[in-house]
Amino acid sequence: MGVWKTNQQFDFVAANLISDDLIRLKKKIFSLVKPGQYLALSGISLENFSKVKKAFAALPLRCVQIRQGSRWAAVLYQRTQRKTRT
Incomplete structure (x- = not known):
C-alpha cells in the first residue's frame, strides 16, 4: 500500500481496511480528521475487533457508535476537540 x-x-474520514x-x-x-469531526472504521473482522478498538483507544477519540454483523464490525468515532492552553 502506498503512502499518501x-x-x-x-x-469525515472513512477507512475500510484490514x-x-x-x-x-x-x-x-x-x-x-479535523478536531470535533468524525472517523469511520469498517471492514473489521470480529476476531480482530477488540485489537483495533484497543489500538484506537490510545488516541483522543470518542466512540459514537458500533455496528456488528455476523462476521464484521464498524465503529464511528468523533475526534475530541484540542484543548487550548491558557
Missing part, C-alpha cells in the same frame, strides 16, 4: 501525503484535514493496516496507519488516519 497531505496536510489537509477533513470533516485490521492490521488500520492499526499500522492509525496515526496517519487520525491526523486526517
